[in-house]
Amino acid sequence: MDIELVEIFPNSVKFILSDVSLSYANALRRLALAEVPSLVIEDVYVLRNTSPLFDEFIAHRLGLTPLKYDIDELDLNFRDKCDCGGIGCNLCTVTLMLSKETDAQTTTVVYSGDIVSAQEGVEPISSKIPIVKLGPNQALELECMAQLGIGKEHAKWQPVSAMGYQEFPIPEINRSKCTNCLACIDACYRGVYQKVGDEVQVTNPLSCTLCNYCLDFCEPGAIKIGSNPSKVIFSFETNSGIPPSKILSKTGEILLTNIDEFKKTLELSLLEKDEKE
Ligand SMILES: [Zn+2]
Structure with a gap:
């Protein structure tokens, strides 16, 4: 697993989590929302x-x-x-x-x-x-x-708000089909595309929310919105006065405690089963 910080402020953070599944990211999201105390x-x-x-x-x-x-x-x-x-x-x-x-x-x-x-x-x-x-x-x-x-x-008591994640977006322009009409620049409300020189380019790929709205304004096949499912973009705001890094480390601690508890309970129930037999 790898964490790459995109931006961090006193009350918000955005980072890329690599080599994880979406369900793992969801586990982190749910723990931070429901179990980190404030x-x-x-x-x-x-x-x-x-x-x-x-x-x-x-x-x-x-x-x-x-x-x-x-x-x-x-x-x-x-x-x-x-x-x-x-x-x-x-x-x-x-x-x-x-x-x-x-x-x-x-x-x-x-x-x-x-x-x-x-x-x-x-x-x-x-x-x-x-x-x-x-x-x-x-x-x-x-x-x-x-x-x-x-x-x-x-x-x-939820210490965070607007906590979400999405697959890592890979918006690409197919030069052989793009007519350079520039319609995608206005269509994308996240500012993913910009005119560089004479042609449109993907200048802000991380802002893409995979909504595919830009595809409606282009020649078919001119833009391809791909994604990498083993990489997620994670972002959230804190509303509890606890810094984002602290919330993440606390989430990790809770995850480890929960796994530990699961392991102990499992071992105990297997032991009880063996004793009965
Ligand atoms: Zn007391």
Whole structure:
């Protein structure tokens, strides 16, 4: 297996995975979406709410506010597996406070940036997510409990979004049939083709999504969209404040743990079968 990075940003990545099957890529996708944990607000204690929104409405918005934390620094336990028995302690729960009020003359918007965490390094990934607008003489005072969870339990814990893969595309122009009409340049919304000198050329093959839309605009056989099934282009964005490289290494760890568990269970059941016979 080989990994070639195409691009990496603080919250997104695109890479080429070689010598793997599509089902292997799908296993990675599903593990990252469903089993890599992230930190999200789960319980909200409303101390005061005279805003126009119901308590439940605000709690829902807070639950969908992505939190940033250092997955290496903050070694949290899953709450249901913590020694505290799931009551919530500083080993499994992060407390966040939100308090804002207006006087008779002012109105204001409560943003995610108003959430104050008791744990250093934990904060919303953006301070500009609006939560509720307060009119004159209104107040909002809350205590929130954030905990680790996985996407399998609830989609709010999915640490990634727009996670997908596709076969490695190989768009080719057959010079003997191409009339150089340049129609494919406008037809391709991904900008795969460009005019270089006097003729059209494939300048951005990795952007091809194998949609074959360009074929409708060309002479038959002028463009051939091939693919390499043992190579996949994988891309995703993170929405949990965890860097993409960390999500991938965590996915690998989970895959190994799952295989290990499968191996142990298999060995045990074979042993039991032998003992019975
Ligand atoms: Zn605990």
